[in-house]
Amino acid sequence: MEFRFCSLSSGSSGNSLYIETDRMKVLVDGGLSGKRIEKLLSSIGACPKELSCILVTHEHIDHVRGVGVLSRRYDIPIYANEDTWMGMQNIIGEIREKNIKIIKTGEYFQLGDMDILPFSIFHDAADPVGYCINYKNIKASIITDTGWVNDNMKDIIKGSSLYFIEANHDVKMLKEGRYPWHLKKRILSTRGHLSNYDSGRVLSEILTGNGEIVLLAHLSEENNRPSLAYETVKECIEKQGISVNKELNLSLAHRNRSTTVYTL
Template sequence: MGFKFCSLSSGSSGNCQYVETDNIRLLVDGGMSGKRIETLLKSIDVEPDSIDGILVTHEHIDHTKGVGILSRRYDIPIWANENTWVGMESKIGEVKCENIKMFTTEKQFDIEDLGVYPFRVSHDANEPVGYCLFYKNIKISLLTDTGWVNNSIKDAIKGSSLYLLESNHDVEMLKVGKYPWYLKKRIMSDVGHLSNDDAGKLITEIATGKGEVVLLGHLSKENNYPLLAYETVKNIVLDAGIDIDNDINIDLTYREKATKVYNF
């Protein structure tokens, strides 16, 4: 069966990713209602009661809204670092003690047959992380909600078969948009979100040209368009001499529906 990945939803209205190996099914974040997550899981023929665990990146509500609900409803363990637990505990409600799982950022651990490496990112949360997930000889890397990407992050995620990378906003749309200036500054800051240009540049620095999948995620509803994100990233990648028909596969994630299920 192998390694499977699907982005169930990605954006400021809610984030939830699905990962499956031969022996385990996990969610990364659960930033929508429990009912919505259940519906999205069923849309890819996965029953919610088959989920074995939830990994949390950080405590913001668009990543945690449904986490506690699902844990209580299906008796699901939740993994997060201690500072994220502190930040989200009051938001997700009471969880069974045995379902509170803590890890140390930048220290790899295993959940059944899945290797998990939580790496530090730059965002205005208590201790936000991205994840590298390992199964057999395949690596998947999930990097959203960060204002910048340092060499440590690039080294951690490079060589993945699939990337979920933030492509949150178009800088000019954000600058002239309706957001108040303080919010614009926050989004463009080192603890905000990566722009389309940032995403394109990052891909040129990590791509190996071995057919890896790059999913553009966490697109802003107000400050981006899916086609604009795709075209901006595509043009940067093409200018770097990377063949998007053969070297890599760039695609989009969605707020309102799941992507296809990627199999490795």
């Protein structure tokens, strides 16, 4: 009757997270090598052989690098919408027909004992999505790689027990940093990535302080610092009169190593 959630790795070097319920063992994205994902899974006592399926948010390499390898090696079904399938086909390689599962953006689908809603986000990919996962009375929302979060998205993710949300960059660090201008422009655009401040603003509008778990994700190595992301978001939330780490649990998802396994 439990819901387990663990970020295996988060950031532009590779994204992958693991969810476990009574009946399902699910990987959301697999943006590292197959070997690396296997190692990270076994570091938390999970077994790649037992994976029920892989959900994909979008076709960027930092989200799909190991998806094809794992699917072929362990005969794992992959779920993605049609445009994402088109976009990632050449990257992930040949997938067995029976393991190609096509979902529709904006429509709930059932995955074992979970009800899942893939919803549109704003990012420069074919049809990128966030996932809202419902399991019994638990709701968890995954929302990274989005240039902004509109009211519709806030409505969808509101009321979650766990938020896995992007805090990609500090705007000042990005603007003053050494990235070329076209890349800065891409990241700052409404189809780029969410800044610490924007992430904090979104959270401050939807959190209630009832013990939610908030995991800040996809932090840029170049244009952010974990402490800066944490403090910026904390300040936004506390402005709303919610005491972080008394009324909710705010922490960070790491690059290339897993978080603790959150049990809900």
